Amino acid sequence: VPRLLWPWGLTAFLIVGLGWYVWAALTHPGLVGYWLGDEVLGRIGTDEFGRNTEWYKPLLIYLLPLAVGLGLWVVVAAGPVFRQARSLWRDGIMTGLRDRPALRFHLLWIVVPLVVLSVSRSRLPLYVLPLFPALALVLARCLVAGCSLPRLRRVAIVVGVLSMVLVIGGKAATAYLPSAKDERLL
Numbered sequence: 001v002p003r004l005l006w007p008w009g010l011t012a013f014l015i016v017g018l019g020w021y022v023w024a025a026l027t028h029p030g031l032v033g034y035w036l037g038d039e040v041l042g043r044i045g046t047d048e049f050g051r052n053t054e055w056y057k058p059l060l061i062y063l064l065p066l067a068v069g070l071g072l073w074v075v076v077a078a079g080p081v082f083r084q085a086r087s088l089w090r091d092g093i094m095t096g097l098r099d100r101p102a103l104r105f106h107l108l109w110i111v112v113p114l115v116v117l118s119v120s121r122s123r124l125p126l127y128v129l130p131l132f133p134a135l136a137l138v139l140a141r142c143l144v145a146g147c148s149l150p151r152l153r154r155v156a157i158v159v160g161v162l163s164m165v166l167v168i169g170g171k172a173a174t175a176y177l178p179s180a181k182d183e184r185l186l
Contacts, residue, residue: 061124083145
């Protein structure tokens with residue numbers, strides 16, 4: 001039995017993950033119908049919420065924030081990620097993933113939610129936030145596999161400093177841009 005399906009783990013998941021939902025459903029009649037009808041079916045199958053329903057929006061709404069959110073690491077890790085992908089392709093995807101259970105887990109963590117979110121008709125950028133830990137782990141694995149430790153340390157310091165400079169500079173630059181949502185008048 002895979003470790004993810006251990007009885008104690010499933011029991012803890014059900015208590016922690018579903019406890020509040022059971023309590024809320026028991027204390028508020030009709031809530032289960034709302035959750036299933038509006039929050040699940042309404043968001044996945046209809047455009048009643050009008051949130052980025054066009055076919056191309058997953059590219060803008062999900063992939064762009066993921067790339068920007070990873071920052072300069074996307075550039076640094078591009079080579080090692082490409083080499084790992086080429087190695088997977090060369091070994092055969094299924095064989096390569098069978099031999100790398102951690103990578104298989106992380107890719108499932110990324111791909112399955114991304115497909116579900118892309119198929120859904122209601123799309124917001126914040127929906128992809130839970131994918132960042134898996135992406136960071138995959139990038140880290142690829143970097144460790146493709147770089148020596150001293151080089152990796154130097155790269156991490158440079159990327160960290162450049163990222164801070166870009167974030168602080170970006171925040172400073174946006175402070176001077178005119179905006180309709182300017183709160184200084186208040």
